[in-house]
Amino acid sequence: MSELVRFVVPAMSDDDSQTATGIVQVAHGVVENPRTPEPIRRELVAALDWLDEHLEVPDSFNRTKSKGWYRRQTRGISWLRSSATEHVAAMQRLVDALTKAGYVVREVRTERAGYVTYEDEHQVVAEPFRDTPTK
Numbered sequence: 001m002s003e004l005v006r007f008v009v010p011a012m013s014d015d016d017s018q019t020a021t022g023i024v025q026v027a028h029g030v031v032e033n034p035r036t037p038e039p040i041r042r043e044l045v046a047a048l049d050w051l052d053e054h055l056e057v058p059d060s061f062n063r064t065k066s067k068g069w070y071r072r073q074t075r076g077i078s079w080l081r082s083s084a085t086e087h088v089a090a091m092q093r094l095v096d097a098l099t100k101a102g103y104v105v106r107e108v109r110t111e112r113a114g115y116v117t118y119e120d121e122h123q124v125v126a127e128p129f130r131d132t133p134t135k
Helices: 025-031 038-054 085-100
Strands: 004-013 020-022 077-082 107-112 117-121 122-125
Touching: 004 025, 004 085, 020 025, 025 038, 025 085, 038 085, 077 085
Parallel strands: none
Antiparallel strands: 004 020, 004 077, 004 107, 077 122, 117 122
């Protein structure tokens, strides 16, 4: 597998995956916050809109397809392929806006994302191995 990249806010933890929260999730929360300054909101919305248009929504964040799988805690986390340069650039725009809003963002890279539940030409969703970097 090629190198994968993920941007996270290490100070925040996702309840389902038990890993640092990804910046797309954080960005949506910042956009919805009425205290967010309008210039930052516009930057975030522009980057999120671009990602919505150019990145598929994964159909699975869990490995299991057993009965009741849709009710289970989602452990999969999203990674971009480092070769998806336009997508990584859109994420970098999110990083810049979140940094202006006071968040500390960290870039995480790996070649071993974990048990893959979804992948396409731009991204991989995987349940992390015990040694997969997530913060």
